[in-house]
Amino acid sequence: MKLIVNGEALEITATTLAALLAALDYEGDWLATAVNSDLVHKAHRAEFHLSDGDRIEILSPMQGG
Amino acid sequence: MLELFGTTLPSRLLLGTAQYPSPAILADAVKASGTSVVTVSLRREMAGGKAGEKFWALISALGTKILPNTAGCHSVKEAVTTAKMAREVFGMNWIKLEVIGNHDTLQPDVFGLVEAARILSEDGFSVFPYTTDDLVVAERLLEAGCKVLMPWCAPIGSALGPVNIPALRSMRAHFPDVPLIVDAGLGRPSHAATVMELGFDAVLLNTAVAKAADPVGMARAFGKAVEAGHEAFRSGMLEPREVAMPSTPTFGRAVFA
Numbered sequence: 001m002k003l004i005v006n007g008e009a010l011e012i013t014a015t016t017l018a019a020l021l022a023a024l025d026y027e028g029d030w031l032a033t034a035v036n037s038d039l040v041h042k043a044h045r046a047e048f049h050l051s052d053g054d055r056i057e058i059l060s061p062m063q064g065g
Numbered sequence: 066m067l068e069l070f071g072t073t074l075p076s077r078l079l080l081g082t083a084q085y086p087s088p089a090i091l092a093d094a095v096k097a098s099g100t101s102v103v104t105v106s107l108r109r110e111m112a113g114g115k116a117g118e119k120f121w122a123l124i125s126a127l128g129t130k131i132l133p134n135t136a137g138c139h140s141v142k143e144a145v146t147t148a149k150m151a152r153e154v155f156g157m158n159w160i161k162l163e164v165i166g167n168h169d170t171l172q173p174d175v176f177g178l179v180e181a182a183r184i185l186s187e188d189g190f191s192v193f194p195y196t197t198d199d200l201v202v203a204e205r206l207l208e209a210g211c212k213v214l215m216p217w218c219a220p221i222g223s224a225l226g227p228v229n230i231p232a233l234r235s236m237r238a239h240f241p242d243v244p245l246i247v248d249a250g251l252g253r254p255s256h257a258a259t260v261m262e263l264g265f266d267a268v269l270l271n272t273a274v275a276k277a278a279d280p281v282g283m284a285r286a287f288g289k290a291v292e293a294g295h296e297a298f299r300s301g302m303l304e305p306r307e308v309a310m311p312s313t314p315t316f317g318r319a320v321f322a
Contacts, residue, residue: 006109006110006111007109024113025113026110026113026114027113027114028114028115028117028118029118030114030117030118030121030154031110031114031117031154032107032150032151032153032154033150034146034150037142037143037146038146039146039149039150039153041153042153057109057150058109058110059107059108059109059110059117059147059150059154060107060108060110060114060116060117060118060120060121060154061105061106061107061117061120061121061124061133061154061155062105062106062107062108062116062117062120063081063082063083063084063085063091063105063106063120064081064082064083064104064105064106064133064134064136065081065082065083065084065104065106065134065136065221065271065272
């Protein structure tokens with residue numbers, strides 16, 4: 001399935017958000033995820049099923065003003 | 066001391082964490098400034114979680130309060146989702162709300178700002194809105210649930226300092242009981258002292274410290290200026306007058322002629 005992850009088009013076999021993070025080697029407590037512009041809570045990632053064309057944002061703390 | 070949303074803050078300077086020459090200089094500048102609150106952002110994680118984790122380790126070691134921002138958001142939806150993501154990552158309700166209306170001036174979209182402020186306030190956020198010095202917008206933000214206002218004094222990163230002092234003075238007079246924080250546009254410590262002398266409760270700045278030749282020295286200088294300006298405001302300053310008045314007593318002056 002084709003997904004847009006942090007602006008990049010990827011071909012992915014993972015079907016849930018948690019599986020996607022694992023497949024892309026994301027780990028740690030300092031991540032926030034959104035699918036199609038809506039927050040997906042950490043606790044809901046395992047049961048959140050992805051669909052072809054979904055836009056996923058994976059964010060973490062950075063410098064800011 | 067400054068109290069915001071039930072939290073007492075020893076310092077009236079809020080400091081941004083972007084654009085420093087190195088993480089070590091950022092940490093030293095935060096310490097030198099004496100700040101109680103630093104701002105942070107959320108950005109795309111490109112290192113599997115390690116970039117954010119490393120930055121977070123640096124920030125959390127500073128022991129200050131964290132104020133996440135929605136910098137760079139140009140729509141209500143973007144700002145609201147970013148705020149919710151920040152709440153999940155940082156585990157707190159504080160959010161510096163930015164809804165940018167213009168790419169060049171980085172002027173806030175005040176219409177979107179009010180809408181986003183209402184949505185987030187109703188959702189339990191403590192919203193710190195980055196706004197203009199417009200009084201009607203300020204009133205709408207308070208109606209939307211904001212308990213603090215953060216007007217710019219000049220465009221973000223411009224270092225111009227307070228370009229419209231009468232507007233800031235008027236804002237202070239209109240909202241005597243609302244914490245007012247000047248956010249954006251400060252370039253030098255005297256600018257910070259000026260707005261504090263007007264009675265503003267605090268200032269938030271970043272570029273003026275981060276891009277100084279010596280960010281640590283400049284952070285310390287801003288810390289002192291904010292304190293001096295606030296104490297001057299509380300101490301009652303003289304009104305300027307256009308005629309001279311001797312400071313030494315004229316009574317008892319010797320006459321030699």
